[in-house]
Amino acid sequence: MVEGLAPTLHMALLLGLGVFVSIIASTTTATARGASVGVCYGMSANNLPPASTVVTMLRDNGITSVRLYAPDSAALAALGGTGISVMVGVPNNVLADLATSAPAAAAWVRANIQAHPAVSFRYLVVGNEVAGGDTRYVGPAMENVHSALAAAGLGGAINVTTAISQATIAVHVPPSAGEFTDKSKPFMLPVLQFLQRTGAPLLANLYPYFVYTYKAAGDMDISFMLFTAPGTVVQDGNYGYQNMFDATVDALHAAGERLGVSGVDVVVSETGWPSAGGEAASVENARTYNQNLVNHVWKGTPRRPWKVETYVFAMFNENLKENGVEQNWGLFYPSTDRVYPITFI
Numbered sequence: 001m002v003e004g005l006a007p008t009l010h011m012a013l014l015l016g017l018g019v020f021v022s023i024i025a026s027t028t029t030a031t032a033r034g035a036s037v038g039v040c041y042g043m044s045a046n047n048l049p050p051a052s053t054v055v056t057m058l059r060d061n062g063i064t065s066v067r068l069y070a071p072d073s074a075a076l077a078a079l080g081g082t083g084i085s086v087m088v089g090v091p092n093n094v095l096a097d098l099a100t101s102a103p104a105a106a107a108w109v110r111a112n113i114q115a116h117p118a119v120s121f122r123y124l125v126v127g128n129e130v131a132g133g134d135t136r137y138v139g140p141a142m143e144n145v146h147s148a149l150a151a152a153g154l155g156g157a158i159n160v161t162t163a164i165s166q167a168t169i170a171v172h173v174p175p176s177a178g179e180f181t182d183k184s185k186p187f188m189l190p191v192l193q194f195l196q197r198t199g200a201p202l203l204a205n206l207y208p209y210f211v212y213t214y215k216a217a218g219d220m221d222i223s224f225m226l227f228t229a230p231g232t233v234v235q236d237g238n239y240g241y242q243n244m245f246d247a248t249v250d251a252l253h254a255a256g257e258r259l260g261v262s263g264v265d266v267v268v269s270e271t272g273w274p275s276a277g278g279e280a281a282s283v284e285n286a287r288t289y290n291q292n293l294v295n296h297v298w299k300g301t302p303r304r305p306w307k308v309e310t311y312v313f314a315m316f317n318e319n320l321k322e323n324g325v326e327q328n329w330g331l332f333y334p335s336t337d338r339v340y341p342i343t344f345i
Helices: 007-014 032-036 049-062 072-081 092-100 102-114 130-151 186-200 207-212 246-257 283-299
Strands: 038-040 064-069 084-090 118-126 157-166 169-173 202-205 234-236 238-242 266-271 309-313
Touching: 032 169, 049 072, 064 072, 064 309, 072 084, 072 130, 084 092, 084 102, 092 102, 092 118, 092 130, 102 130, 118 130, 118 202, 130 157, 130 186, 157 186, 157 266, 169 246, 186 202, 202 246, 207 246, 234 246, 238 246, 246 266, 283 309
Parallel strands: 038 064, 038 309, 064 084, 084 118, 118 157, 157 202, 202 266, 266 309
Antiparallel strands: 234 238
């Protein structure tokens, strides 16, 4: 979800939707499964606890991966030396500079990555849900940032990628028919080719909540979104799908293969469910979705039954976002109290 995105704009992005997924996991022990699920640490709020407190909360809850939307200096200082894996974003507003200037990309890497040698960087996310004419900057910016990391001796340690929105997918059910929108194909092809060449995954922001509330997949029952359907809902050849999560991750892979690119892993860089502020937004549904997500991720999908990777959106309710559901995605209140109980370990 674009930080600060208005609900009406978000809805527009989701119409014509296809959703895509993949999720983090680990071994089959409860501790390892929990530890594999990351959390998005958004900062669109003026009442959040200090970064040092947030890092303590991550560790206390067994969360070993975190997403930052920008290289916030306080957060990176607090994360240094903890061993927590960090996904950090290159903000959309600097993409043009990094795409057109290799020296600018090198300077960005020096200031924001090399300056924090104690941080365990995992992904460098070049743009989040980039849309419109700005998509032309994503590929060149990825190339320049990748080269800058390699020159700094970090090329083998940090994957360069980008995070795409659900609106890039035109078809997601049945999964085998997954396809990118005609508008997004010219952008997605070079991105996927870069990722295939470098071995990095594609990041995708997935929200079954919006699929349900905007009726983007028809009048599917909410149980298909919450992982609570008692049996197969979508039959696709020999594969049965019991939840939207599995269906959409396989649809995204199919969409890439239709462009002639295979073997690119998918990471869900955002997913979650709001606890208030709109249709079907409740503490009960939010807890059900996120707990079932944590319990499910290690299983993979019907077509890809191996570990996948995901980040729950979000760590906190964020009061500077639009009124309604946008302010109510957090696992925690800014007070550090839980919005609802959920077990990561």
